[in-house]
Amino acid sequence: MLGIVPENEYLFDDEVGNYDFPEKQTMRLKKVMGYNKHRISKPDSAASDFALFGMEHMLKNNWIGKEEIGAIIVVTLCPDHFVPHISNIVHGKLGLDNDVLCIDIPQGCCGFLVGLSQAFMLLEHMKDKKVVVINTDILSHKVSKKDRNDFPLIGDGAAVTVVENSNDDREIYYEMHMDGSRGDALIIPAGGFRMPSTAQTAVMENTGDGNYRSLDNMHMDGSAVFNFVQVEVPPLLENTFRSCGITVDDIDWFLFHQPNKFMLQKLAEKSGIPFEKMPMNLVENFGNPSGSSIPLVTVSNIADKLIENEYKCCFSAFGSGLAWGSMVTDLGKLSHCELIVSDL
């Protein structure tokens, strides 16, 4: 497992003046939400650049050989182009064989779980190959810098996870739910075929709550998303644990999507999860990078542990779609687990 973050680090304290809110109030949010530092990629960097940076690091250091790769699954909300897909771009630039399958999946916060689940299914048919799951997003490029609700928490980044079959018969439990009827709660209205980006969609407007954004920017209905997480995720976790025949106490690490510290603390309290078993510091240190949040919070907190030992881990993600899911798996004795910084 490899995490990649850009080198450009922005401090929340330096951005407070960008927002049309009283400073005292904004600084209180810093404490509650965990705003502190976030990593933002350069304006000319693309999501495929992060994918390639990670793949080249792995190949150069012999983490994996080109001939071992059976498929590349790229999960992203930030395609370089409508056509071709990032997986094909990566395939071409790495010079992979023609029998390597390339798949792009447009998924946001649940992108790691969705990518893994597809990898598991592919591995049923490629017994001797490895599947590479790449989560890569640069959503900061779509967030208004004058939107205090969205910009302080956003971060760019990527992760590459290599998945292969094992010889033991331990099971991985996975549960995923979707509700497209609430999809507008997290939306970038313009830029697709429904509403192409124009000079008009790029006009910044005061949204009435002190924030400024355009139709080209990402918008989150914070209240709707928060309530969705608090209502849907605790029963999801209960059901997953019941299916596994375990309790919260049997899990060593809860590696969850990282929307903000406040939401995670409320979720942990509701589900009886000890804070010390659930790292909540990705927004504080790097920002919320969407689909790569789970691997990034993993490699930035417990990389050494995962190389030395094995743990029962619960992954959970929730967000755009709306979608929410969980996975329980034994994880550890990894040959490689690392966070690297790119110049992208």
Added chain:
Amino acid sequence: MEEIIAMLNEIRPEHDFASSEDYIEDGLIDSFDIITLINMLEEKYNISIDGIDIIPENFNTAENIAELVRKSGGNI
């Protein structure tokens, strides 16, 4: 109730909360103001508000906010 109005005024000093019958509907507070208010309420009344109760309907009037504090074990 005055304590709650004082907190709301600290968060959004530009608004007149006394003349509003629905803070959310009238656009006086948004979701991030609610998070700020929750933090202030939890500190002042030494309570923990259940995540499932963090819905706009519980924050649209001072009366409803006070009721939520009481439901969460606060003495107000």
